[in-house]
Amino acid sequence: MITAPPQVAVIMGSQSDWQTMRHAVDILGEFAVPHEVRIVSAHRTPHRMVEFAEGARGRGLKVIIAGAGGAAHLPGMVAAITDLPVFGVPVESAALKGQDSLLSIVQMPGGVPVGTLAIGKPGAINAGLLAVSVLSLSDSALAAKLAAYRRRQTEGVALEPSRDS
Numbered sequence: 001m002i003t004a005p006p007q008v009a010v011i012m013g014s015q016s017d018w019q020t021m022r023h024a025v026d027i028l029g030e031f032a033v034p035h036e037v038r039i040v041s042a043h044r045t046p047h048r049m050v051e052f053a054e055g056a057r058g059r060g061l062k063v064i065i066a067g068a069g070g071a072a073h074l075p076g077m078v079a080a081i082t083d084l085p086v087f088g089v090p091v092e093s094a095a096l097k098g099q100d101s102l103l104s105i106v107q108m109p110g111g112v113p114v115g116t117l118a119i120g121k122p123g124a125i126n127a128g129l130l131a132v133s134v135l136s137l138s139d140s141a142l143a144a145k146l147a148a149y150r151r152r153q154t155e156g157v158a159l160e161p162s163r164d165s
């Protein structure tokens, strides 16, 4: 079986981030975007992180989604090494509910961008959708799928709330 080379990488600092980051992976699967999923920790596997980021563009990756919690340095450090688009997902931490993750990711110095998403599941979903959106700029079939997804979403919103729930 020939599998397409990954266009998007979803990386996360720890196994414990999976329950959040799987929502980004689900979106990529739904849109049939070739992707890879890796644990890459800025603190526990710094050499793996450098190797990953240095090789990302050369391996044909186009977008990187990086999730981390607490002292969430992974997205910023990856963005420091590669100039591919990096979307950062702040994972909700036990101690500070992800406020620490959010602030660690969002406050990048000018010149080294990380597109920072919301804390937790909505952020992971939207990181997946943003990756799809970036790829759709040069893929009209993907653009049509994304438009259909958004249309279905709009059509799924009732005009009036149900009084039963």
Ligand code: RP5
Pocket (backbone or CB within 6 Å): 012, 013, 014, 015, 016, 017, 041, 043, 067, 068, 069, 070, 071, 072, 091
């Ligand atoms: C970060 O530390 C990870 O991204 C994770 O969100 C957090 C806690 O990691 P574990 O102690 O659960 O492995 O590096």
